[in-house]
Amino acid sequence: MATTSNSSIHPHSLRVLDMTRLSDSVSGCTPAALTNWSSTEALAKACVEVSKHQPECQSRGSKRHKGSSGAATATPWAPGVDVHADLVVNRRSYGILRDALQAGATGPLRLKCHEFKAKYISAYEILTLLKSLDPSCVRRVDLRFRNLGLSGLLVILPHLARFPELRSLKLQHSKVDVRHLTTESDIRILCVARKLGMLPSLRELNLGSDLQAPLESLELAFCSLVPADLAFLSQSFHAPALKRLDLSGHDISQGLLEPLQLLLEETSASLLYLDLMECRMADSHLKALLPTLRRCSRLRFLGLYGNSLSTAVLKDLLQKTLELPDLHKVLYPLPVDCYKVEPPESRRNFVKDKELFEAAKAEFSQILANSKRIDLIWTYTPLGCRALDYFSL
Numbered sequence: 001m002a003t004t005s006n007s008s009i010h011p012h013s014l015r016v017l018d019m020t021r022l023s024d025s026v027s028g029c030t031p032a033a034l035t036n037w038s039s040t041e042a043l044a045k046a047c048v049e050v051s052k053h054q055p056e057c058q059s060r061g062s063k064r065h066k067g068s069s070g071a072a073t074a075t076p077w078a079p080g081v082d083v084h085a086d087l088v089v090n091r092r093s094y095g096i097l098r099d100a101l102q103a104g105a106t107g108p109l110r111l112k113c114h115e116f117k118a119k120y121i122s123a124y125e126i127l128t129l130l131k132s133l134d135p136s137c138v139r140r141v142d143l144r145f146r147n148l149g150l151s152g153l154l155v156i157l158p159h160l161a162r163f164p165e166l167r168s169l170k171l172q173h174s175k176v177d178v179r180h181l182t183t184e185s186d187i188r189i190l191c192v193a194r195k196l197g198m199l200p201s202l203r204e205l206n207l208g209s210d211l212q213a214p215l216e217s218l219e220l221a222f223c224s225l226v227p228a229d230l231a232f233l234s235q236s237f238h239a240p241a242l243k244r245l246d247l248s249g250h251d252i253s254q255g256l257l258e259p260l261q262l263l264l265e266e267t268s269a270s271l272l273y274l275d276l277m278e279c280r281m282a283d284s285h286l287k288a289l290l291p292t293l294r295r296c297s298r299l300r301f302l303g304l305y306g307n308s309l310s311t312a313v314l315k316d317l318l319q320k321t322l323e324l325p326d327l328h329k330v331l332y333p334l335p336v337d338c339y340k341v342e343p344p345e346s347r348r349n350f351v352k353d354k355e356l357f358e359a360a361k362a363e364f365s366q367i368l369a370n371s372k373r374i375d376l377i378w379t380y381t382p383l384g385c386r387a388l389d390y391f392s393l
Helices: 036-052 054-065 096-104 123-132 148-163 183-196 228-236 257-267 283-294 311-321 354-370
Strands: 014-019 082-091 107-118 140-144 170-173 218-219 244-246 273-275 301-305 329-331 339-341 350-352 375-380
Touching: 036 082, 036 096, 036 107, 036 244, 096 107, 096 123, 107 123, 123 148, 148 183, 228 257, 257 283, 283 311, 311 329, 311 354
Parallel strands: 014 082, 082 107, 107 140, 140 170, 218 244, 244 273, 273 301, 301 329, 329 375
Antiparallel strands: 339 350
């Protein structure tokens, strides 16, 4: 760490405090009431309070250091602390966070934001905070709006260009209607694409754009994609770079199987995470996809939860994907042959047959034991299968 002119006076003073991803590192160990929202608010309040007392502390320090003549001599204020943190702001915490960021420019605690998340505050308030952030540290911006629309996006996006390390951008609930386009909205969409293209480090985005570098993560769950959409994506320059792909909630039987195969072929050298939950996939679909899946040599996670697959085809999948060295977790569905028909008076048509399902699980476990792949987890419950974060790839 580089020294400063004050290092001889304050040789052991704290210079950097890293509080980023604090909720991940202490998961389950923090009080229930301490959320991302409240921790940001508490941190902002601390910064503001310390800043208020700075003149008083400087005054006390100068009184304790006298020169040879007995007169007080000015003592340099201890160097401030750079507090690296992920900031989450809503209506309640906006005011105090704004004050903390503005005070931090000259105060003893300087907030250095890595991931900025704002929920349901106005575009003006978002811009006020973005302008106050240190541009060198921000790597993710996650903005959630109510009816911001294309015009609001065009106000926000130009201000993101000042963040050279911005790699992840999420624009959720912005209410951009692409079903009823007009000439004006067409022009605005092109403008949005151009503004996104001015973010050279961007690698994760929740909508398509004309980017300078290929995307590495795409979440397109329940987006009602048609075959032409997947075909376009497979031919784009993003496909060979994709590490994370979520296509949950699409009906494979509606002409999506062949374009999905083509897309997986293009991503096979880079893909680490693939989620095909609730894609109405039957045995025939998985059998057709299996050769392509086996070529995804770096795959770590495969999600198939909520599909109508049999024990036999799942066993085949397990046996043929044992060769994938990095595969760590497979989330599989309850096999269709492990259901039993309920009587007509029952409110449910099918329920799990516990005996059949236990037998199926035993077969899966035996295959894993025989293969000695103790690192590979096969699970039928989505609990604990939190989506892999882009920065964890």
